[in-house]
Amino acid sequence: MSDDEYWELFEESLKLLSEGRWAEAETAYRKLVNLRPNTSIYWIGLGRCQLAQQKVSDAETSARKALELDEKMHHAWNLMGCVLKARNDFRGAEPYFRKAIEINPKDNTAWSGLATTHLGMGKDTDALEAAKKSIEINPKFFESWLVLGMVYLRSRMPAKSEEAFQKLVEVAPTMPEAYDLLAMALRAQGKNVEAAKMTEKAQGLRT
Numbered sequence: 001m002s003d004d005e006y007w008e009l010f011e012e013s014l015k016l017l018s019e020g021r022w023a024e025a026e027t028a029y030r031k032l033v034n035l036r037p038n039t040s041i042y043w044i045g046l047g048r049c050q051l052a053q054q055k056v057s058d059a060e061t062s063a064r065k066a067l068e069l070d071e072k073m074h075h076a077w078n079l080m081g082c083v084l085k086a087r088n089d090f091r092g093a094e095p096y097f098r099k100a101i102e103i104n105p106k107d108n109t110a111w112s113g114l115a116t117t118h119l120g121m122g123k124d125t126d127a128l129e130a131a132k133k134s135i136e137i138n139p140k141f142f143e144s145w146l147v148l149g150m151v152y153l154r155s156r157m158p159a160k161s162e163e164a165f166q167k168l169v170e171v172a173p174t175m176p177e178a179y180d181l182l183a184m185a186l187r188a189q190g191k192n193v194e195a196a197k198m199t200e201k202a203q204g205l206r207t
Contacts, residue, residue, distance in 0.1 A: 001035065009035075017045060022052040040070035047079045051086060059083050074103035078110045085113060090120035108137035108144070115147040124151045142172040149181055158188035176205040 001009075009031055016025035026049035032042040047062030060083045066076035081096035094117050100110035111134035118127035128151045134144035149164035165182035172178050179202035186195035 006035065013045060017048065020052070022049045025049045026053070038069055040066045040073050040076060043069065044073065044075045044079055047083070051079070051082060054086075056083060056086050059086075072103060074100040074107055074110065077103065078107060078113060081110070081113050081117070085117055085120070088120065090117045093117045094121075106137055108134045108141055111137065112141055112143040112147070115144060119147050119150060124154060127151050139167075140171050142168055142175065142178070145171060146178075146181065149185065153181075153185060153188065158185050161185040162189065174205060176202040178202075179205070 009028060013025060013028035013032060016028055026046060029042055029046035029049055032039070033046055036042060043062045043066035047059045047066065050056075050062060051059035059079070063076060063080040063083050066073060067080060070076065077096045077100035081093040081100065084090075084093035084096065094114065097110050097114040097117060100107055101114065104110070111130050115127045115130035115134060118124070118130060127147055131144045131147040131151070134141060135148070145164050145168040149161045149168060152158070152161035152164060162182065162185040165178065165185050168175075168178045169182055179198040183195040183198035183202070186192075186198060
């Protein structure tokens with residue numbers, strides 16, 4: 001493969017990843033890791049594509065390979081945390097997200113991953129703190145608003161939960177679960193008419 005062809009493949013992989021075309025992106029990253037198997041970032045890209053397609057075991061293999069190649073790559077620690085979180089191994093995932101944050105404190109997705117991990121372990125105060133940190137870094141990432149809303153809902157603070165889920169709907173308008181969660185917060189306040197509209201919106205997105 002010529003240098004021009006290699007860079008074309010690299011650019012294609014980034015484009016496919018950014019567009020969420022996971023199967024095609026996986027194929028592109030598979031070619032890249034075959035060409036340059038000692039490049040950590042390609043294994044990370046491959047793992048992200050695999051995880052997005054629920055290929056959790058394959059994603060774990062890719063994440064561990066990335067860590068083996070470069071332990072200073074915070075994306076690799078983050079990916080491994082996401083793999084364990086996908087298995088509901090929240091206790092196992094926590095140190096990976098913490099390591100990613102230690103390497104790069106500005107990685108909002110690692111803070112968000114830590115927040116969801118704490119939520120899964122019932123550590124609501126820690127989940128709230130991590131979610132707020134993620135939002136401070138990047139307020140447009142959906143997962144942190146989801147955690148924030150869930151913590152408030154579990155704490156019987158439905159008005160605050162509604163605010164968080166409203167933001168979730170803003171940043172993830174095509175995500176039906178966002179409207180389901182907003183409907184829950186509305187019903188908890190007796191806003192049944194508004195809740196019904198949100199449920200209808202969620203159903204519309206699923207059809």
